[in-house]
Amino acid sequence: MTAVTAPEPAEQAKEGEGSLRSSAMRGGIYLVVRQGLNVFLKLIGVMLITRVLGPTEYGAYVAAFNVYLYSTLIGQAGVGVYLLRHPGEVPDLAVRTCYALLALLGIGLMLGLEASRGLLTGWTGVPGYGPVMAVMALALPFKLITIPPTIALERALNYKRVATIEIGGDTAYYFVAVPLALTGTGAMSLAVSLVLRELLFFVLAHYYVGHGPRFGFDGRTAKSVIRYAGTFSFANWVWQARMLVNPLIVGPVAGQHAVGIVGMTVGILEMLSIIKTIAWRLSVSVLGRVQSDFEKIRRAVTEGMELQIIAVGSLLLGFAWFGGIAVPLVFGARWAPVMQLYPYVALAYLAIAAFNIHSAVMSVIDRNTDLGLCYVVHILLLGLGTWLGVRHFGMIGYGFGEMLALLAYGLVHWALARRIGSPDYRLAGLWFVAAALGLFWRQLGWWTIPLPFLALATPASVRRIRRILEQIRKPRRAEARA
Structure with missing residues (x-):
């Protein structure tokens, strides 16, 4: 599979609004199931983790995680929504270009997070921020490169596989985080688990679309993505x-x-x-x-x-x-x-x-x-x-x-x-x-x-x-x- 596909316009017209709503509802059911299981996992995992860590140690993780998560949103740069809204089939070269842009952004932001650890530790007044971020930042490139295959599944309204990917990653996260927290590793247990979760997302998403990351570059596509990012990402970055x-x-x-x-x-x-x-x-x-x-x-x-x-x-x-x-x-x-x-x-x-x-x-x-x-x-x-x-x-x-x-x-x-x-x-x-x-x-x-x-x-x-x-x-x- 070399391109992100969407239903053809003629097929959309044939199916009609009722069929579209039905497909969306089925997709919504899968997402609800996924989110329901995710909430269950979080309740069990967070219950155990937070009882052990307490507010102070958990605060170190929250401070680092919020900065990490905001960095991932900057790195997405509107690429996901650009692919999701693309009319008809997305050309393979455009997909490859998006891969390349995301990889470059991921590596650059990872280095930026590592370099700014000392500065942000002093600003936030959270002593545990630096060590936690040192580990957490390693997940960022994998997080971003997972976007194109995930969007391919969403465009096909294949939320069943999206749910499978996310449930698998979240299960692995808590399967690792809880034992580590119980052994006294503190906030670092959550950082290590986050990296492993993003790696699993990366592997499963590419497995389901049938290919690994594929890089290329097309100047016209890059300009189109950047132009869209200038509007969509502006709103998203400000909100987040x-x-x-x-x-x-x-x-x-x-x-x-x-x-x-x-x-x-x-x-x-x-x-x-x-x-x-x-x-x-x-x-x-x-x-x-x-x-x-x-x-x-x-x-x-x-x-x-x-x-x-x-x-x-x-x-x-x-x-x-x-x-x-x-x-x-x-x-x-x-x-x-x-x-x-x-x-x-x-x-x-x-x-x-x-x-x-x-x-x-x-x-x-x-x-x-x-x-x-x-x-x-x-x-x-x-x-x-x-x-x-x-x-x-x-x-x-x-x-x-x-x-x-x-x-x-x-x-x-x-x-x-x-x-x-x-x-x-x-x-x-x-x-x-x-x-x-x-x-x-x-x-x-x-x-x-x-x-x-x-x-x-x-x-x-x-x-x-x-x-x-x-x-x-x-x-x-x-x-x-x-």
């Missing part, structure tokens, strides 16, 4: 700068222990809201095929907001209500402060889920510069709010920064509505407010707990939920008849 706020702002002010608590809180919320990642990945694949039909896109944004708030909000609320019991029991008493910070950060993740489809649509219709400018405001508000909040209120100040950054979503709406028109926010807004109040039941009182249920029980909500369930059943009935 969120992950640097913890080590670079919380760390110097509040210390390594606070970095660990914030990192655990964010990690829990990433697990609980993983559906937003699935929705974004499917949205880019599917909406890219109807990107000229603004009416369908507006409807997709409206429905996507509602689905995300119900799905993600339910999990966030459940943890808000029972996490006070679960966190000390599962992770240990040292992690109890997580629940003090949780509702503030959970509110931010609920907003991220609600506006997730907005960002996917703006990427699909190539309005990445507008999206990036909105994200600049978001990051500035988050950074400023966190810096002021942590200085005056300690660790919980990070939550105040997240709440201040919510103001930037007004700009995201404006940027999208100016291009395709405004989605319908009525039901999504009702559900969002009810869920937001429910998250703060400890601060506001028990009266907020029934509010999400009352919001879902309104006549408009009941009708909408019935329509959602009917849309889910339609593809299943169509497949049964076929």
Whole structure:
């Protein structure tokens, strides 16, 4: 297999919107299964690891990992989405060129991370950062070179194999990390496991596409990728700068222990809201095929907001209500402060889920510069709010920064509505407010707990939920008849 392929336009027309939705749903099922197993693995692995490491040692890993992860996002340079959105079959020379660009970026960034270890150790105030990063940086080239084969599978909507690759790598990660942590290697156990996981991803992805890395260079393709990276990657790099706020702002002010608590809180919320990642990945694949039909896109944004708030909000609320019991029991008493910070950060993740489809649509219709400018405001508000909040209120100040950054979503709406028109926010807004109040039941009182249920029980909500369930059943009935 020498090229990344996608369904031909004639085949797309023949299959029709129903078949496309059915394929996307099957892909979504595989991703949900994968993410469900991943969450299970994380719960078991993180439970054991964090009980042994504690917030301070875990803070060293979080500081290094966030910088590493942001470096991988810089290195991706929009190549993955460039390949994913490419119309028709991607030429083999273009794939080879993407391989070459990713390899060069991976090696360059790896060397940069190694060279900057001393500087960032001093800035973050996290003594364990340097040794952990020395190992972790070795994984970066393999991480980036895995992108082209993974995208080939996603373009074919072969999420079953994508799920197999990711489950295999995550299983190997915890299979190695837990024993190492128990032997007293501290944060270094996670760094070693990360490198092994990325190596396994690299091997499995190329095994499933039937070839190893293939390098070449085409100047026209390179210019096209770089031009696209200048818009898409700008938005993505700005948004993902969120992950640097913890080590670079919380760390110097509040210390390594606070970095660990914030990192655990964010990690829990990433697990609980993983559906937003699935929705974004499917949205880019599917909406890219109807990107000229603004009416369908507006409807997709409206429905996507509602689905995300119900799905993600339910999990966030459940943890808000029972996490006070679960966190000390599962992770240990040292992690109890997580629940003090949780509702503030959970509110931010609920907003991220609600506006997730907005960002996917703006990427699909190539309005990445507008999206990036909105994200600049978001990051500035988050950074400023966190810096002021942590200085005056300690660790919980990070939550105040997240709440201040919510103001930037007004700009995201404006940027999208100016291009395709405004989605319908009525039901999504009702559900969002009810869920937001429910998250703060400890601060506001028990009266907020029934509010999400009352919001879902309104006549408009009941009708909408019935329509959602009917849309889910339609593809299943169509497949049964076929």
